Amino acid sequence: MRMSRISAALTGLAVSGFSTAALAAGSIDGAVQKQATNWTAIIMFVAFVLATLGITYWAARRTKSAKDFYAAGGGITGFQNGLAIAGDYMSAASFLGIAGLVFSAGFDGLIYSIGFLVGWPIILFLIAERLRNLGKFTFADVASFRFRQTPIRSMAASGTLVVVILYLIAQMVGAGKLIQLLFGLDYTIAVVLVGVLMVAYVMFGGMLATTWVQIIKAVLLLSGATFMAFMVMVKFGFSMEALFAKATEVSPKGIKLMAPGGLVSDPIDAISLGMALMFGTAGLPHILMRFFTVSDAKEARKSVFYATGFIGYFYILTFIIGFGAIVLVLNVPEFMAADGKGILGGTNMAAIHLSKAVGGDLFLGFISAVAFATILAVVSGLTLSGASAVSHDLYASVFRQGHANEAEEIRVSKLTTLVLGVIAIVLGIAFENQNIAFMVGLAFAIAASANFPVLFMSMFWKGLTTRGAFLGGFIGLITASVLVVLGPPIWKSVLGHPAAIFPYSNPAIFSMPLAFFCCWLFSKMDTSADAAKEQEAYGPQYVRSQTGIGAEGASEH
Amino acid sequence: MSKSSYERVLANPKFHELCSKRSSFGWTLSIAMLVVYYAFVAVIAFDPALLAKPLSSSGVTSVGIPVGLAVIIFAFVITGVYVRRANSEFDELNRQIVEESK
Numbered sequence: 007m008r009m010s011r012i013s014a015a016l017t018g019l020a021v022s023g024f025s026t027a028a029l030a031a032g033s034i035d036g037a038v039q040k041q042a043t044n045w046t047a048i049i050m051f052v053a054f055v056l057a058t059l060g061i062t063y064w065a066a067r068r069t070k071s072a073k074d075f076y077a078a079g080g081g082i083t084g085f086q087n088g089l090a091i092a093g094d095y096m097s098a099a100s101f102l103g104i105a106g107l108v109f110s111a112g113f114d115g116l117i118y119s120i121g122f123l124v125g126w127p128i129i130l131f132l133i134a135e136r137l138r139n140l141g142k143f144t145f146a147d148v149a150s151f152r153f154r155q156t157p158i159r160s161m162a163a164s165g166t167l168v169v170v171i172l173y174l175i176a177q178m179v180g181a182g183k184l185i186q187l188l189f190g191l192d193y194t195i196a197v198v199l200v201g202v203l204m205v206a207y208v209m210f211g212g213m214l215a216t217t218w219v220q221i222i223k224a225v226l227l228l229s230g231a232t233f234m235a236f237m238v239m240v241k242f243g244f245s246m247e248a249l250f251a252k253a254t255e256v257s258p259k260g261i262k263l264m265a266p267g268g269l270v271s272d273p274i275d276a277i278s279l280g281m282a283l284m285f286g287t288a289g290l291p292h293i294l295m296r297f298f299t300v301s302d303a304k305e306a307r308k309s310v311f312y313a314t315g316f317i318g319y320f321y322i323l324t325f326i327i328g329f330g331a332i333v334l335v336l337n338v339p340e341f342m343a344a345d346g347k348g349i350l351g352g353t354n355m356a357a358i359h360l361s362k363a364v365g366g367d368l369f370l371g372f373i374s375a376v377a378f379a380t381i382l383a384v385v386s387g388l389t390l391s392g393a394s395a396v397s398h399d400l401y402a403s404v405f406r407q408g409h410a411n412e413a414e415e416i417r418v419s420k421l422t423t424l425v426l427g428v429i430a431i432v433l434g435i436a437f438e439n440q441n442i443a444f445m446v447g448l449a450f451a452i453a454a455s456a457n458f459p460v461l462f463m464s465m466f467w468k469g470l471t472t473r474g475a476f477l478g479g480f481i482g483l484i485t486a487s488v489l490v491v492l493g494p495p496i497w498k499s500v501l502g503h504p505a506a507i508f509p510y511s512n513p514a515i516f517s518m519p520l521a522f523f524c525c526w527l528f529s530k531m532d533t534s535a536d537a538a539k540e541q542e543a544y545g546p547q548y549v550r551s552q553t554g555i556g557a558e559g560a561s562e563h
Numbered sequence: 564m565s566k567s568s569y570e571r572v573l574a575n576p577k578f579h580e581l582c583s584k585r586s587s588f589g590w591t592l593s594i595a596m597l598v599v600y601y602a603f604v605a606v607i608a609f610d611p612a613l614l615a616k617p618l619s620s621s622g623v624t625s626v627g628i629p630v631g632l633a634v635i636i637f638a639f640v641i642t643g644v645y646v647r648r649a650n651s652e653f654d655e656l657n658r659q660i661v662e663e664s665k
Contacts, residue, residue, distance in 0.1 A: 113614070113625070113627050113628070113631070116627075116628075116631040117604075117607060117631070119635070120600070120603065120631060120634050120635060123635060123638050124596060124600045124634070124638055126638065126642065127592065127593070127596045127638050127641055127642050127645075128593055128596060128597075130642050130645055130646070131589040131590070131592050131593045131596075131645055132589055132590075132593055135649075246624060246628070247622050247623070247624050250622075250623050250624050250628075251622070251623050254623050261623060264615065264617070264623055264624065264625035264627065264628070265611060265612075265614065265615030265625055265627065266607045266611040266614055266615065266627060267611075273605075273608035273609060276604055276607060276608045277601070277604055277605075277608065280600065280601065280604045284600070304649075304650055304654055307645070307646045307649055307650060308646060308650070310642060310646075311642045311643055311646045314638060314639050314642045315639050315642075318635045318636070318638060318639045321635060322632065322635060545569070545573070546569050549569055549572050549573065549578070552578070552581065552582055552585075552657075553572060553578070553581075553657055553660055553661055553664075554657070554661070555568065555572065555661055555664060
């Protein structure tokens with residue numbers, strides 16, 4: 007067995023400044039030690055892959071039109087879509103990262119879960135219906151509804167691709183490390199495997215296959231987590247107090263587990279992170295895209311209701327799992343690192359070790375396979391969203407000015423899927439030993455600062471013009487990116503400068519209001535005849551967004 | 564959407580009723596969610612000791628635990644409240660508007 011370099015990075019999520027680190031917790035940071043090949047896990051994973059490839063084959067035969075490819079024909083039900091959204095959103099970051107955070111910091115883990123959840127009601131109340139009624143395949147359809155296509159689609163596609171690629175890199179690196187740890191596979195092989203499978207699902211099965219991969223994964227993850235939480239609670243007679251009492255007794259943090267800790271170091275950062283989580287969720291292109299897979303606004307609403315329920319339930323389970331790991335994993339020699347400092351593989355492995363502690367090797371195999379499946383489901387959704395931005399927004403609307411036929415558009419989409427797969431593999435390998443903790447945080451910050459303001463203003467403010475939306479969106483995108491580079495996550499942690507130029511880890515509190523302000527300012531300054539026409543077109547857009555008259559329906563088959 | 568059906572919708576008082584009811588309901592619930600969440604974040608940021616207090620003198624469970632769980636449950640419950648009203652009352656109104664626009 008080849009030993010790879012072991013770094014201290016895995017003890018990460020240290021209390022100070024863990025904000026973005028925890029966001030990227032899907033990644034297992036730093037180098038990891040390769041484990042002995044785990045056959046139970048491999049067999050279960052192979053079963054998952056065979057089942058999903060079977061579904062992909064089935065989906066491929068049903069995927070003919072562009073609507074089938076991008077939106078599963080619009081025929082997914084609200085309940086199915088709710089599960090798929092949950093499957094898309096509950097990444098390995100949520101599962102392993104938040105369980106790990108609860109394991110190491112207790113109550114603070116709950117603060118994160120809540121931040122990830124509270125965006126959903128807002129999406130429902132303000133966005134879901136209008137989005138469904140106005141859009142077809144991508145959120146750019148909505149953002150560009152009454153504007154000049156070329157600038158707005160280019161802006162939205164840039165926002166989408168940046169978010170997708172950052173998110174993809176974080177997932178790929180996390181996947182490689184995780185698989186190395188769980189299955190004993192080589193990092194490169196693991197990354198290539200994830201890339202190949204995701205391309206296969208998306209390229210052949212489009213949105214239908216992606217949706218079902220996400221649904222199956224959500225069901226597996228929810229059942230696995232339920233079993234773990236149940237087993238933990240059984241040991242404590244279903245008393246949370248008994249669990250907490252034991253945890254505070256054995257943890258070196260003691261009673262501090264029960265109190266807010268690291269997040270309070272800076273109120274501005276805490277609020278900024280809260281904004282990025284809440285509004286970033288409403289600007290994630292792969293999540294927004296899911297709303298076009300249902301037949302109408304009614305089903306779109308139901309999707310959010312079910313998704314919120316599943317995600318909320320899952321975070322409660324994660325909280326129990328984290329505490330369960332303190333009691334059942336910490337200080338158990340089998341799970342401790344060789345040097346006695348922390349647990350094997352770092353805090354993000356807490357949930358994995360707990361699965362072995364409560365269910366033996368068989369359940370460890372199951373949870374490992376689920377963690378792998380989780381990554382596959384998330385990267386597939388991301389890839390499909392990136393591919394649609396290129397084919398539907400850039401190729402069909404910008405490059406061909408709306409004159410591309412469906413077959414060409416789908417061909418471009420499949421080609422892009424392949425290219426994105428290659429990019430994801432190459433970057434996944436290139437970033438193996440980089441600190442990628444900032445990437446998911448940056449993706450949320452950009453989604454909140456570029457995509458969300460433009461989408462929101464285009465639906466709610468009559469006065470928005472092409473110029474305002476274009477400049478506001480790009481300024482949001484650039485500001486968020488620059489501030490992250492100058493802030494502690496990159497300037498200090500990655501580039502190794504002694505102090506960051508921009509003091510906060512989360513730029514959203516500055517970049518998001520700035521984007522809104524620029525959308526407003528440049529629209530107000532725009533007195534062209536085009537701008538007047540665009541403002542006039544708000545009327546019909548408003549009627550359609552409210553009533554669904556003229557909206558895309560489900561396809562017949 | 565044809566010009567005439569657009570105008571018929573605009574002229575329909577039910578349309579304005581739907582828009583104002585739905586948007587005031589949506590905004591009220593959004594503000595409720597924002598207030599609950601940012602109040603929670605503000606306590607964490609400015610007075611964390613409040614959440615760190617134990618629930619009872621004999622136990623270790625802190626006030627923060629039920630409060631945090633309540634925020635999660637609140638988020639779920641208000642989505643349910645919204646969906647219930649939107650899928651019955653608002654959708655019925657909407658159906659009539661669409662019908663009358665033809």
